[in-house]
Amino acid sequence: MKGFIGARQTTLASEISLTGTGVHSGLRFLLSNGHADGTEIAADQRSVTGVTLCTVLGDGNGASVATVEHLLAALRGLGVDNALIEIDSPEVPIMDGSASRFVEAIDEVGLAELDAPRRFLKVLKRVSVEDAGAYGELAPHNGFHLDVEIDFDTPLIGTQRIEIDLNPGSFRRELARARTFGFMKDVERLWAAGLALGASLENTVAIGDDRIINREGLRFSDEFVRHKALDAVGDLALAGAPILGTFRSHRGGHRLNALVLQALFADADAWTMIEAPRYREVRHAELSHRLAAANFAAERS
Ligand SMILES: [Zn+2]
Numbered sequence: 416m417k418g419f420i421g422a423r424q425t426t427l428a429s430e431i432s433l434t435g436t437g438v439h440s441g442l443r444f445l446l447s448n449g450h451a452d453g454t455e456i457a458a459d460q461r462s463v464t465g466v467t468l469c470t471v472l473g474d475g476n477g478a479s480v481a482t483v484e485h486l487l488a489a490l491r492g493l494g495v496d497n498a499l500i501e502i503d504s505p506e507v508p509i510m511d512g513s514a515s516r517f518v519e520a521i522d523e524v525g526l527a528e529l530d531a532p533r534r535f536l537k538v539l540k541r542v543s544v545e546d547a548g549a550y551g552e553l554a555p556h557n558g559f560h561l562d563v564e565i566d567f568d569t570p571l572i573g574t575q576r577i578e579i580d581l582n583p584g585s586f587r588r589e590l591a592r593a594r595t596f597g598f599m600k601d602v603e604r605l606w607a608a609g610l611a612l613g614a615s616l617e618n619t620v621a622i623g624d625d626r627i628i629n630r631e632g633l634r635f636s637d638e639f640v641r642h643k644a645l646d647a648v649g650d651l652a653l654a655g656a657p658i659l660g661t662f663r664s665h666r667g668g669h670r671l672n673a674l675v676l677q678a679l680f681a682d683a684d685a686w687t688m689i690e691a692p693r694y695r696e697v698r699h700a701e702l703s704h705r706l707a708a709a710n711f712a713a714e715r716s
Contacts, residue, residue, distance in 0.1 A: 422691035424496040424533045428525040441655060442490055444472065444480050445501045451478035455499075458487055460653040460680060466670040468610060470650055481506040484649030484669065489517035491652035492586030492645075495526060496533060512594035512618035513634075514645055518587060533691040538660030542685050544674045549666040551675040553685075556661040563644040564665045569598075571622055575640035581648065590648065592634050593641035596620035599628060647672055654679075656688065 442458035456462050456472050456479075464479055465471030473479035486507050490498055492514065510516040543552035564576040579585055597611070597619050605611040620638060621628035635641055643664070650672035651658055664671055679685050 421494075421528060422533055424529045424531040425494055425526040426497040426529060427495060427521065428527040430524070441497060442487060442495070442652060443499050444483070445499050446478055446480060447501055447503045448505060454478040456480060457655075458483065458653055459655050460673065460676040463653065463673050466668075466673050468605075468669075470653075470669045470673070472653075479505065482509060483507055484646050485510070485512075485514045486517050486649070487652040488586075488645050488649030489514040489521060489591065491657065492581065492591065492648050493518065493521050493526070493583045494657075495521065496657075497529070509595070509613055509618045512620070513642070514591045514649075518591045534656045535659045535689050535691070536654045536656045537687050537689050538658065538679070538685065539687060540682075540685050542675070542678045542682055544671065544678050546671055546674055549664070549668070549671045551662070551664040551667050551671045553658070553675055553679050554661045554663070555659075557659060559658050560661040561644050561647060562661060562663040563640055563647060563667070565640050565643055566666055567639070569622065571625075571627065572639050575637045577637065577640045577644050579644065586648065590641050590645040593638045593645050594618070594620050594634065595642060596622060596639055599623045643667065651676065659689075 444456045444458065446452065446454045446456065451474075454474055454476075456474050458472065462472040462474070463470060464473035464475075465481065469482040470484045471479055471481040472483055480502055486500065538553045538555050541552055541554040543550065559581040560579070561581055562576070562578045564574065565572065566574045577589070579589055595618065597605075597614060599621055602611065602614065602621070605614070616629050620633065627633060646669065647662060647664060647667070650669055651662060653673075654676055662675070664675075
């Protein structure tokens with residue numbers, strides 16, 4: 416179980432004002448926007464309704480929430496198993512384009528340990544997907560390991576690769592602050608299509624023909640691949656439990672991440688759910704044994 420902070424499930428220690436959270440089963444969104452008011456959508460691979468530019472979850476009846484990946488990455492990256500995320504907008508706020516603000520908010524309230532043993536999705540055999548020049552796979556591993564590579568035809572990005580054993584510390588240090596990026600030449604096309612209207616230099620690393628447009632530059636020299644890894648952590652949170660396995664991707668994105676999870680769940684021999692050892696139950700069993708002995712003694716006297 417290396418890489419995970421404990422054997423028991425966690426939730427947030429109290430509500431966070433910008434999201435509204437509470438004890439619940441798994442990670443779920445509660446919509447409080449217009450006609451979808453009160454609709455709950457599980458952060459589950461089966462709820463994915465869109466993978467263009469961002470990951471969208473829907474209930475199949477028109478209710479949806481978009482851009483879930485950075486928030487889910489923060490929750491999964493910090494080891495939060497259960498949270499209800501109340502949201503009054505059709506889209507999770509982009510904040511600064513990274514998971515940084517969500518991490519800060521979660522850290523402000525901290526986590527609470529629950530009685531339930533932590534559940535993991537254990538990958539039992541390799542499953543792989545090829546899709547339009549992209550490659551992705553999940554393979555067995557005792558922990559959650561990411562190996563992400565990107566390859567863009569511009570010297571400003573080029574080929575970048577990151578390998579990381581994911582735990583709350585490495586997530587915070589290596590991935591959480593990496594921002595979304597986009598190419599200036601694509602922006603007008605997206606705007607014309609009514610997409611990415613909220614994109615700005617406040618929340619996107621903008622790549623021009625020969626330079627990074629943002630005056631502050633990059634947060635990491637390889638911020639791009641780190642952001643792809645961050646997206647993968649968020650998208651793979653849709654497995655419904657922390658993954659014990661290695662995720663590899665080459666030239667991937669939200670679509671590939673979704674396809675890899677689909678391929679995993681399509682093969683019942685490729686995965687299983689396991690629980691962390693129930694240390695606490697052992698203690699309870701000992702205690703109840705002693706209590707029973709004490710009661711027995713009391714009845715006899
Ligand atoms: Zn992203």
